[in-house]
Structures are given as C-alpha cells and as structure tokens.
Amino acid sequence: xxxxxxxxxxxxxxxxxxxxxxxxxxxxxxxxxxxxxxxxxxxxxxxxxxxxxxxxxxxxxxxxxxxxxxxxxxxxxxxxxxxxxxxxxxxxxxxxxxxxxxxxxxxxxxxxxxxxxxxxxxxxxxxxxxxxxxxxxxxxxxxxxxxxxxxxxxxxxxxxx
Numbered sequence: 001x002x003x004x005x006x007x008x009x010x011x012x013x014x015x016x017x018x019x020x021x022x023x024x025x026x027x028x029x030x031x032x033x034x035x036x037x038x039x040x041x042x043x044x045x046x047x048x049x050x051x052x053x054x055x056x057x058x059x060x061x062x063x064x065x066x067x068x069x070x071x072x073x074x075x076x077x078x079x080x081x082x083x084x085x086x087x088x089x090x091x092x093x094x095x096x097x098x099x100x101x102x103x104x105x106x107x108x109x110x111x112x113x114x115x116x117x118x119x120x121x122x123x124x125x126x127x128x129x130x131x132x133x134x135x136x137x138x139x140x141x142x143x144x145x146x147x148x149x150x151x152x153x154x155x156x157x158x159x160x161x
Contacts, residue, residue, distance in 0.1 A: 058087050058116070060137075064130060064145035065092045069102040073146045078106070078113050086141055087116040091133060096121050 061084070063077050081088050088110070092099035099119050110117050122129040134140055 058139065059084070059141050060087045060089045060118075060139050062089045062091055062134065062137075062140045062143045064126075064143060065090050065094075065099055065102060066146065067094070069106070070146060071106075073144070074106045074109070077144055078109055078115065080144070081115045082113050084141065088118070089137075089140065090117060090119045091130065091143075092119060092121050093123075093126055093129065094121075 061077060061081055063073075077088065080086070090099065090103060096119060099121065103117070103119065120133070122133055124132075130143065134143060
C-alpha cells in the first residue's frame with residue numbers, strides 16, 4: 001500500500017508540472033526525474049529543438065504596426081511584455097523594410113528589457129488579416145494598437161483587444 005501511495009504522489013507531482021517539461025532539455029528532465037545526468041547527452045539537434053519549441057510556446061503580445069509608431073505606444077507594449085513576461089510579435093501590413101524602420105528607434109529598449117521581437121508582414125485588408133492571423137496563433141495573449149488611423153477609428157487611445 002505504501003508503494004502505491006508513493007506512486008500516486010509521483011503521478012500527481014508529474015501532472016502538476018507537466019507543461020514545464022515541454023521547455024526542458026533531455027538532461028534537465030532526467031535530472032529532475034532522478035536519473036543519472038551523465039548517462040544522458042543532449043545532441044545539438046535535440047537541444048536546438050527544445051529551445052525552438054520553448055520559444056514557439058511562449059506567450060506573446062501582438063502589436064499592430066500602422067504608418068507610425070508613437071513612443072507612448074511602444075513604451076506601453078514594452079512595459080506590458082516585461083510585466084506579463086511575454087514576448088512581442090509585431091504585425092505589419094506594409095513592407096518589411098518600412099516596419100523595421102519604425103521599430104529601429106525602439107531596438108535598444110527591447111534588448112534592454114530582454115524581449116524577443118518578431119516582425120510578421122501580413123497581406124490583404126487589415127481587419128480580416130488581423131483576425132485570420134490571431135485565430136491561427138493561440139500564443140498571442142492580446143493585440144495592442146493605436147486606434148487613430150489604423151482601423152478607421154478617430155480616437156487617440158491605445159486599443160487592447
């Protein structure tokens with residue numbers, strides 16, 4: 001009976017931390033499970049896959065980039081990413097070059113905050129394009145943008161959807 005209790009406890013502990021294992025290397029998993037870490041070797045491919053999987057599973061905030069990027073909007077997004085420990089996906093309907101030019105003044109702030117930023121260039125009309133992208137990317141926690149001039153709105157507020 002005692003062995004059954006220990007086994008059930010191990011199973012419950014494993015379930016409590018099941019998602020954490022998705023972001024670990026084989027060596028880290030083995031160390032936690034109590035196996036000899038020296039017997040396990042992570043090949044560069046395995047370690048690279050684990051890191052890529054962890055990055056792709058990371059929660060993200062999306063920023064809709066229009067024709068301008070006011071500093072207060074970027075400050076809000078950076079502070080929110082830091083506070084929530086999320087990464088940043090910048091959605092752009094213009095050219096990649098134009099998007100990078102708008103983001104360049106904020107590059108140092110993003111690096112200082114340790115935020116991974118991805119620029120995604122979308123095609124088509126903004127509202128259906130944003131909707132389509134967000135439906136297909138469950139890692140996006142929410143979308144931030146400045147309403148004025150972006151989504152045919154006249155207000156001067158930051159919108160969070």
